[in-house]
Amino acid sequence: MIKRIIAIILIFVCASVAWGVLGATIFSRTYSSDYSLKDSVVSIWGAPQRQTPPTAAFQQLRPKTAQNVVNGQVVLETVSETVEVPLPLEGSRVDVSLALDHRQKGLLWYSTYKVAFSGVYTFRNTSDRRQEVTFRLDFPASRAIYDDLVFSVDGAPLALASEQRSAAGRAPVEAGQTATLRVAYNSQGLDEWRYGFGGDVAQVKDFALRMRTDFREIDFPGNALSPSEKRETEDGWELEWAYKNLVSGFEIGMTMPEKLQPGPLAGRISLFAPVSLFFFFFLMFIITTMRGIELHPMNYFFLAAAFFAFHLLLAYLVDHVSIHVAFVVCSAVSIFLVVSYLRLVVGMRFASGEAAFAQFIYLVMFSYAFFFKGFTGLSVAVGSIVTLFVVMQLTGRVNWAEKFSPKKPAAEAH
Numbered sequence: 001m002i003k004r005i006i007a008i009i010l011i012f013v014c015a016s017v018a019w020g021v022l023g024a025t026i027f028s029r030t031y032s033s034d035y036s037l038k039d040s041v042v043s044i045w046g047a048p049q050r051q052t053p054p055t056a057a058f059q060q061l062r063p064k065t066a067q068n069v070v071n072g073q074v075v076l077e078t079v080s081e082t083v084e085v086p087l088p089l090e091g092s093r094v095d096v097s098l099a100l101d102h103r104q105k106g107l108l109w110y111s112t113y114k115v116a117f118s119g120v121y122t123f124r125n126t127s128d129r130r131q132e133v134t135f136r137l138d139f140p141a142s143r144a145i146y147d148d149l150v151f152s153v154d155g156a157p158l159a160l161a162s163e164q165r166s167a168a169g170r171a172p173v174e175a176g177q178t179a180t181l182r183v184a185y186n187s188q189g190l191d192e193w194r195y196g197f198g199g200d201v202a203q204v205k206d207f208a209l210r211m212r213t214d215f216r217e218i219d220f221p222g223n224a225l226s227p228s229e230k231r232e233t234e235d236g237w238e239l240e241w242a243y244k245n246l247v248s249g250f251e252i253g254m255t256m257p258e259k260l261q262p263g264p265l266a267g268r269i270s271l272f273a274p275v276s277l278f279f280f281f282f283l284m285f286i287i288t289t290m291r292g293i294e295l296h297p298m299n300y301f302f303l304a305a306a307f308f309a310f311h312l313l314l315a316y317l318v319d320h321v322s323i324h325v326a327f328v329v330c331s332a333v334s335i336f337l338v339v340s341y342l343r344l345v346v347g348m349r350f351a352s353g354e355a356a357f358a359q360f361i362y363l364v365m366f367s368y369a370f371f372f373k374g375f376t377g378l379s380v381a382v383g384s385i386v387t388l389f390v391v392m393q394l395t396g397r398v399n400w401a402e403k404f405s406p407k408k409p410a411a412e413a414h
Helices: 002-032 034-045 262-291 297-317 323-345 348-371 376-395 400-404
Strands: 049-051 055-070 073-086 089-105 108-124 131-138 147-153 166-173 178-190 192-195 202-213 229-232 237-248 252-255
Touching: 002 262, 002 297, 034 089, 034 108, 034 178, 089 192, 108 262, 131 147, 131 178, 147 166, 166 178, 178 192, 202 252, 262 297, 262 323, 262 348, 262 376, 297 323, 297 348, 323 348, 348 376
Parallel strands: 049 192, 089 202
Antiparallel strands: 055 073, 055 131, 089 108, 108 178, 131 166, 147 178, 192 252, 202 237, 229 237
């Protein structure tokens, strides 16, 4: 009996090493290509976006005292220099619509989205004369496309100057008057969308931003302001941020919900596999010992191989089909291998009964717990405690000294 237990432990250790190699291979396949794949997604779809408010400014000549050296003497001269005078932003009304559209590359899903941005901004000319004002909007990302661009002042479209990362146009603004700049565009991005106020700590007056999403699993990035109001809609949320006079270094943002990642999930399930096999071996050993069923260590070897087949097939099937479909197929294949094998070794009743049920619990259900983020550890802990309770109740009256004692030869027994 002791030799058999040692052999089973050795098989378990070898299987655990194999799962460690498989898990490391999966993670390597997943993340070694992540950089190039993500760069490919960015080049096609766009990068994470961070929009800032537009600016308005005019150029003005101001006197400046300059020092010149003439014949060894310092001479002060008054010269004119051109400076840019910004117009204060007195009001902002921003509308943002985010539409989630996941894209898969390799073993990872990427949270891509479409964004429809619209903003109405009010600037005031605080000078005492009419000024030719340059309005400029910096685009939220350099690697993106901007369709249906609107750029107008007081309802009149502006002729835009050709700039790499911004749109700019000029319009006259009378002294003491306000100008209303309207900007809008449709674009695409990745992972998250942010709206910054233009500095580390900025003052914002009369600000309102309304955001609509077509997804319910909303989350906010770090150092982001919580919405003032939120309302659930038919397919997502409507969020509002409204401030009269805000001074803050935080931003407004939305993190796109992530889809279940097939690569990392398959890797974690593979690294966890020794726990599943341990419980299965433990239960098989208890049941066969109590019933007097002889299972040779080679039988345990093939059972471990059937478990390994589940994770090996899952590792490469998730490249081609949904993770849920792959999980069902791999579970059916592994259970079929175990049941069809134990049917020949022990019998159909034990194979399709206790063995199949134990494999379903400890391989399938324990692995499926990884689909529920945050509940994996709790599920495994509860399953372990329930298993311990059941085994303790079943074996409470077993004489283990008798079970582990060497069997006497048949001649001595008579």
